[in-house]
Amino acid sequence: MSTQIPLHAESDFLSALIDHAPVLVITGAGISVSTGIPTYRDEKGAWLRSNPITHQEFVADRRQRQRYWGRSLLGWPAVRDAKPAKGHRLLAQLEHHGLVSHIVTQNVDRLHQRAGSIRVTDLHGRLDRVRCLGCETLSSRDVLQKALERLNPHINHTTIEARPDGDADMPDAMVEGITVPSCDLCDGTLMPDVVFFGGSIPGSRVEQCKQVLEHSNSVLVVGSSLQVYSGYRFCKWAAKAGKPVFLMNPGQTRADDMATKWSVDADTGLDALLSLSSKKHAEALHIPPGHQPSHTA
Template structure:
């Protein structure tokens, strides 16, 4: 029996024993869709310091940098397609196994795959919110407005250096002349509807996620190193409440010591085999 077959059997046994599951997903589940991850297999950060929430709010130059990089990076997220792992999670929801998906991702690929019970813990990249009047607009509208106000962007060579969450590695000088559109309703600052580093996850999302986990038999972590506390807190809750914890992630995680079951087969392979009932070599 191969290692994948062994781990599949272990996961099948886990779900049989704990049939009501909350899933917590991270960047690793979307890697197969072409979206970059933040960390390596050891959980080490791969990039320069990300934009902080306070910087975005208080510095126009930071907003110029963000929206310039996002203009280049957004299409990759917009055009990404859900993969076998996303579809397997949706199937497990339809089968009544997964009661809720708590995702740390902002790509909406779970919803595209068919999952309906999803908490976007860190928000969603496909819309923009005004910090003045709180109105939402579609991210693609922002893309069109950026292109209209900055025709020079279309003449620049598309750089290589795709980063997570629609970011793109660019020299800061490329953003110096970018005109950032304001809210069409009130003239306020526009911000992607995501939780930047240093920002706070809205309390109602955390409360809803905690309540679902309290009612579940187990927590299933998929594709996350759990280095960020916003996700790790649910592993701590599971441990405190005596609930089983299974982690599917090739690299090490912050919650390995808390895990009831630790699986390292790539999530696409393992979850696809789980819903199909077989292992494809």
């Protein structure tokens, strides 16, 4: 069963986490929510949005591709222009301090890299790239954005609400009129370089993450309900290997019954973790309290 952390015992949670470094960190949409990028689920893990387009639908159905790229035309700028949150910057500092061995993110926004983290695996891919399903050529999402805007000047950017992962609400009546560019090299179908629902994460990517887990002493999940198995599996693997699993998430998660949990938002929890880690490091070096370096995020 999970261990819920009361406020007076949060230092015990953080101390245990530090004692089990290096830590493999799994992040989800909750770490990006303060940037203005919405989450897909509520605090109980219930789905909040319209049904996502599956991999099979995107590949087989022209109208679904129109729907995806029309909504993405409106939603991409919010992801493109987002700035890393405090939690992203704190994780970059924790990596620099040696507490974090690697970050496996379920997000596709590249905010960890923008914050300065080096060892990051984009488990579900990258929204800033586009892949041709014909010739496999990779290209920039910004280049495609210019083509979408040129081909669809009738789309009103000001009346649509942004959604997670570069999505946006778009009335069905608008979808049919969307013109979708094709690959400049082979005229093939263009798809974002992300793993859709129903798609498969490349085996080499999963194996890389598994090797990182083998060289880590614990797993910390930040801002994820773990409802998608691709992230949840790391908790299962860790538990099977006898490695402790820690959760920082204000709502329910799929791993609550196998982990030690602190119900806290990402920014608050990671700030406390960095503060205690810096304090312990200073104590180990016998640095007087007044001379401890401060951290900023």
